[in-house]
Amino acid sequence: MSALDARVGETRLITPVIREVSLMPVNGTLPAFSAGSHVQLHLPNGKRNAYSLLSDPGDTSHYRIAVRQQAQSRGGSRYVHEQLQTGDQLKISSPANLFPLHSTARLHVLIAAGIGITPFLAYCTELLRRGAAFELHYAYRAGLSDAYVEVLREQLGEHLHLYESSARRLDLGQLLGHRPLGTHVYACGPQSLLDALREQSLALGWPAARVHWEAFAAPEPGVPFVVELARSGRQVAVGAEQSLLEALESAGVELPNLCRGGVCGQCRTPYLKGDVEHRDLFLAHEERASSLMPCVSRGCGSPILLDI
Amino acid sequence: MNRTTELHPFSVPRYPSGNPAQRVIVQVLVTQDAGQQRHAQLLARADTELRHLALPQYADEAALGEALATLLSEARVGVHLELHGDEAFIWSLCGVARAAGLLGDEITLQCNESGRRMLFCVHCASLQAGTCADLQPCRQCGVMLEVRRHFSERLGAYLGVCADADQPYAQARP
Structure with missing residues (x-):
């Protein structure tokens, strides 16, 4: 996959746990992107994480991302918070979009929780430019995950609906009820929000084609394990803090990948035997007998033999 | 089917x-x-x-x-x-x-599928209701059309193309 050289521009802490980082081109400009796109950051500690681009999709002079420090960081978010400095150079992937705006929607209803606001910052810039009908519903914790509340209040006016966790509950049933035909809903936030959205939309007769979501894509750590590559006979050890995909990359085995979080399906890899703990949201039950997603899934017993 | x-x-x-x-x-x-x-x-x-x-x-x-x-x-x-x-x-x-x-x-x-269907004549660009027959004349330009297995969801119509270029109006052979 093609990687770009980028230089870290301004970084600023916008809440105690969220750091915004701007990425500048080393040569010329950066590739254009559409609202909802993400890039992968190739950090010097070997971690690669995907982050939504929150800056204006019409501006290719720089990209901006925002990173929330995770309590159980495997090293990616901690590195961005504690070590990344203005002027550092690193590789980033070209932007890819797994969460685009629906082209025929007439009303866009956006639902963000916490750091899930990031893709919607680019959405809002784009929707304002188009003069499109939209609403942003933003649930957050005051002082912790309320990045961008003030900026959005200024930019969006009555498009913005705020739900500060101690004051107002986000009621999905109310939010989805009585919407005109042509409405599409988009959500980004923790799995509990996405599960509730799926359940409520189903109950209210929304077809899946009107409901779009993006999960926080990040692998969880686990116990170390070993895989064998059937075609070369090589063995690759996977550390507790490492994903199988990262271990394969460190061993020089590149697999196509986009989200690095078990949702996009790009890194699907066949295996011949072994016990797999499947942690993805992509593969169907019957596909799991012979395929796994190395970005999140791990070994959990007899050694895995990958068919690569 | x-x-x-x-x-x-x-x-x-x-x-x-x-x-x-x-x-x-x-x-x-x-x-x-x-x-x-x-x-x-x-x-x-x-x-x-x-x-x-x-x-x-x-x-x-x-x-x-x-x-x-x-x-x-x-x-x-x-x-x-x-x-x-x-x-x-x-x-x-x-x-x-x-x-x-x-x-x-x-x-x-x-x-x-035994009822009417819409046809789009590629020769005069007219959209018209036709029958389920494989061959039928265009009501606008008169060309004998073969109804192709090609459907436009946007127009809701099948493509109709001249069935025989030597005898576009299905006239009797001399």
Whole structure:
């Protein structure tokens, strides 16, 4: 996959746990992107994480991302918070979009929780430019995950609906009820929000084609394990803090990948035997007998033999 | 499945189309005939409101199309539309529904393939209702058309192309 050289521009802490980082081109400009796109950051500690681009999709002079420090960081978010400095150079992937705006929607209803606001910052810039009908519903914790509340209040006016966790509950049933035909809903936030959205939309007769979501894509750590590559006979050890995909990359085995979080399906890899703990949201039950997603899934017993 | 579909499955519509949601709040049924049997089946669904528009209740297809457009302009997400009739009938109303904001997944098409179908003549670019025959003359320019296994969902019509370039008007051979 093609990687770009980028230089870290301004970084600023916008809440105690969220750091915004701007990425500048080393040569010329950066590739254009559409609202909802993400890039992968190739950090010097070997971690690669995907982050939504929150800056204006019409501006290719720089990209901006925002990173929330995770309590159980495997090293990616901690590195961005504690070590990344203005002027550092690193590789980033070209932007890819797994969460685009629906082209025929007439009303866009956006639902963000916490750091899930990031893709919607680019959405809002784009929707304002188009003069499109939209609403942003933003649930957050005051002082912790309320990045961008003030900026959005200024930019969006009555498009913005705020739900500060101690004051107002986000009621999905109310939010989805009585919407005109042509409405599409988009959500980004923790799995509990996405599960509730799926359940409520189903109950209210929304077809899946009107409901779009993006999960926080990040692998969880686990116990170390070993895989064998059937075609070369090589063995690759996977550390507790490492994903199988990262271990394969460190061993020089590149697999196509986009989200690095078990949702996009790009890194699907066949295996011949072994016990797999499947942690993805992509593969169907019957596909799991012979395929796994190395970005999140791990070994959990007899050694895995990958068919690569 | 008719002969055309077996030979060329991806460029012609397949019936029934659509992807009905697991739960439908308001079911809109539109039928070319009185549609009493389907009406009764849908009425039996406990938690779904049924609205039925039947062509015999309206002056003509245009009036029915306007009634459907009005109904959908006031509708809310949770509506599913089911269209029953010949291809000319269902695809014209499918266009009304798409214009109102319904997605393909929210429209079920049930087709009587022995009825009329729309043709697009590639020679004079006219759109017209034809029969289900494989060969038929264009009503606008008179060219004898072969109805190709190529369907435009946007126009709701099959492509009609001159069947024999040596005798475009199917005139008798000298």
